[in-house]
Amino acid sequence: MLVAGIDVGGKNVHIVLMKDGTMLEKGAAPTGIKKAEAVEQLYDKVLRQAGLKREDVEHVVATGSSGRRVTFAQGVIPEAAADARAVVRLIPSARTIIDVGAEEGRAIKINSEGRVLDFAINEKCAAGTGTFVDTMARALEITVEEMAKASLQSTQSIPMNAQCAVFGESEVVSLIHAKTPKHDIARAVHDAIAGRIGSVARIVGLEKDVVMIGGVAKNTGFVESLKRELATDVLIPDEPDFVGALGAAVAAETGVIEEKVETRVVERQDYEESSN
Amino acid sequence: MAEEVREFWRWPESHWANPDIDWKQGKIITSGVDVGSVSTQAVIMVDGELYAFSSTRTGSDSPDSALKGLSIALEGTSMTADNIDYCIGTGYGRVNVPMAQQTITEIACHARGANFVYGSAVRTVMDMGGQDCKAIRCDERGKVIKFMMNDKCAAGTGRGMEVFADLIGVPVWEIGPRSFQVEKEPPMISSTCVVFAKSEVVGLLEEGEPENDIIAAYCAAMAHRIVELLNRLGVEKEFAITGGIAKNEGVVKRLEKEIDVKTMEKVWHNPEYNSRNYPFDTQIIGALGAALFAMALLERGRVKSARKA
Numbered sequence: 001m002l003v004a005g006i007d008v009g010g011k012n013v014h015i016v017l018m019k020d021g022t023m024l025e026k027g028a029a030p031t032g033i034k035k036a037e038a039v040e041q042l043y044d045k046v047l048r049q050a051g052l053k054r055e056d057v058e059h060v061v062a063t064g065s066s067g068r069r070v071t072f073a074q075g076v077i078p079e080a081a082a083d084a085r086a087v088v089r090l091i092p093s094a095r096t097i098i099d100v101g102a103e104e105g106r107a108i109k110i111n112s113e114g115r116v117l118d119f120a121i122n123e124k125c126a127a128g129t130g131t132f133v134d135t136m137a138r139a140l141e142i143t144v145e146e147m148a149k150a151s152l153q154s155t156q157s158i159p160m161n162a163q164c165a166v167f168g169e170s171e172v173v174s175l176i177h178a179k180t181p182k183h184d185i186a187r188a189v190h191d192a193i194a195g196r197i198g199s200v201a202r203i204v205g206l207e208k209d210v211v212m213i214g215g216v217a218k219n220t221g222f223v224e225s226l227k228r229e230l231a232t233d234v235l236i237p238d239e240p241d242f243v244g245a246l247g248a249a250v251a252a253e254t255g256v257i258e259e260k261v262e263t264r265v266v267e268r269q270d271y272e273e274s275s276n
Numbered sequence: 277m278a279e280e281v282r283e284f285w286r287w288p289e290s291h292w293a294n295p296d297i298d299w300k301q302g303k304i305i306t307s308g309v310d311v312g313s314v315s316t317q318a319v320i321m322v323d324g325e326l327y328a329f330s331s332t333r334t335g336s337d338s339p340d341s342a343l344k345g346l347s348i349a350l351e352g353t354s355m356t357a358d359n360i361d362y363c364i365g366t367g368y369g370r371v372n373v374p375m376a377q378q379t380i381t382e383i384a385c386h387a388r389g390a391n392f393v394y395g396s397a398v399r400t401v402m403d404m405g406g407q408d409c410k411a412i413r414c415d416e417r418g419k420v421i422k423f424m425m426n427d428k429c430a431a432g433t434g435r436g437m438e439v440f441a442d443l444i445g446v447p448v449w450e451i452g453p454r455s456f457q458v459e460k461e462p463p464m465i466s467s468t469c470v471v472f473a474k475s476e477v478v479g480l481l482e483e484g485e486p487e488n489d490i491i492a493a494y495c496a497a498m499a500h501r502i503v504e505l506l507n508r509l510g511v512e513k514e515f516a517i518t519g520g521i522a523k524n525e526g527v528v529k530r531l532e533k534e535i536d537v538k539t540m541e542k543v544w545h546n547p548e549y550n551s552r553n554y555p556f557d558t559q560i561i562g563a564l565g566a567a568l569f570a571m572a573l574l575e576r577g578r579v580k581s582a583r584k585a
Contacts, residue, residue, distance in 0.1 A: 010475075033478070033479055033482040033483075034482075103472065103475075124467075124468055124469060124472075125429070125468070125469045126469045126470075126471035126472055131471055131472075132471075135471065163428050163429070164428060164429045164430045164470075165430075165469070165470075165471045166430035166435055166436065166439060166470045166471065167407065167428075167430055167435070170313075170435075174336070177336060
């Protein structure tokens with residue numbers, strides 16, 4: 001059976017074609033402003049690469065924050081459900097999933113069958129998302145990849161005062177002016193996001209093994225910060241950014257086209273007011 | 277020739293000196309310097325009356341910004357910093373005010389300043405600053421009873437508005453008037469986070485949404501964000517606003533509508549100040565409060581004059 005899983009995220013679209021349980025072809029492209037168009041184009045490209053046509057695909061299931069934009073999908077499932085299905089296939093011992101994408105960070109507690117037991121998400125605030133990393137890399141005038149590497153060379157931990165990405169940018173600029181080594185700033189940035197993700201993860205509770213997925217999982221510097229924050233090892237599957245799409249494909253294969261997941265939305269992470 | 281770089285967040289700096297006061301006849305000269313994250317204000321008072329003030333942008337160095345603020349306030353007068361009896365620093369950068377003898381939090385200063393500027397009927401002061409937002413409840417003497425503050429998130433702060441102005445390419449002072457040039461009020465920007473709101477705005481621009489509608493949608497979102505904070509404190513009349521965002525009618529009018537409470541008219545409580553056309557500036561209220569505290573401390577003999585000349 002040939003199926004497709006499509007993950008339309010805040011920054012990128014990921015598509016996976018799966019045949020009888022094995023990944024056949026995959027592709028990624030920026031979501032851009034015209035999301036539906038980006039999906040159509042990438043879908044045709046991936047099919048072309050595999051030498052297939054749309055008619056050859058039996059089921060299409062979409063996921064992601066803009067999963068509903070996939071007009072030709074038979075169903076749309078929540079990201080948490082997609083993540084859970086894929087992760088348990090890739091790493092059967094996984095019980096906690098941490099998924100950090102461009103515009104959200106979520107923690108999912110799962111059982112051995114890949115069912116979602118508990119789920120918390122921050123999607124209201126850029127602190128604790130991939131966007132925060134991108135913003136700070138821009139302020140540092142280096143790429144995200146360079147920042148990841150730099151952060152691993154850091155020997156000292158500098159706490160960042162700003163939680164907000166907007167204020168964080170000014171803070172990074174001040175740190176640069178104060179001649180703080182770039183690698184130490186890079187680590188400070190990763191530590192800050194790890195702190196935010198850690199607080200989301202602690203809402204669902206940490207149970208081993210902890211697996212991290214999503215685009216930010218490719219950032220080795222961040223993964224180190226997260227390990228320190230959670231004081232536990234964090235496993236990363238190959239191509240962690242394709243996990244959502246893979247999960248949608250797995251759902252398509254098993255005929256699941258609708259699924260509900262109870263969500264705990266983290267409202268700007270209880271840091272809003274303070275008084276003295 | 278170098279290409280002109282337009283910076284849409286740049287709001288105009290200002291300074292003013294009172295032509296009706298001969299400071300040499302005054303007994304007590306005090307100053308308040310409010311070094312905020314975005315702007316710095318210096319206020320000089322002679323015997324408790326407004327003598328001079330300046331409102332300038334805070335630079336990367338707080339002590340320099342404080343010194344520059346004071347010297348600009350003194351511009352065109354014969355007074356020097358050495359003639360000042362007592363100076364109080366306030367604001368985010370208050371510990372970095374070199375000429376200050378003492379510091380007081382901006383919360384206390386805004387309440388005290390609002391009491392002087394708007395009168396003793398003020399019970400709720402909303403300070404809408406560059407990098408934070410404070411809702412303050414105070415008594416008839418301008419003493420703080422309780423307050424709520426957001427200093428962690430750029431949404432609802434002046435910085436958030438500057439980011440937006442830069443993105444849309446409209447000078448900050450035009451944001452308010454343009455937000456009313458719409459056929460009907462559009463739905464507000466749904467993202468709270470400034471970073472996510474930016475992507476949302478880019479999306480609306482790409483879709484060909486009229487610029488003024490987007491401006492209105494952003495002002496409404498900002499007003500809503502401030503209302504969330506205000507509602508936690510509860511608004512008791514009279515309700516007065518201070519800070520830079522208080523100048524943005526696009527935010528203020530929408531805020532008033534949402535809570536169904538009018539803010540006090542932006543005029544001096546002291547009728548003489550109005551009849552003499554003393555400029556009214558919501559941004560100087562914190563520094564003014566600091567100068568008033570300095571005056572009170574000297575009058576009660578709690579501190580000694582540090583006057584050098």
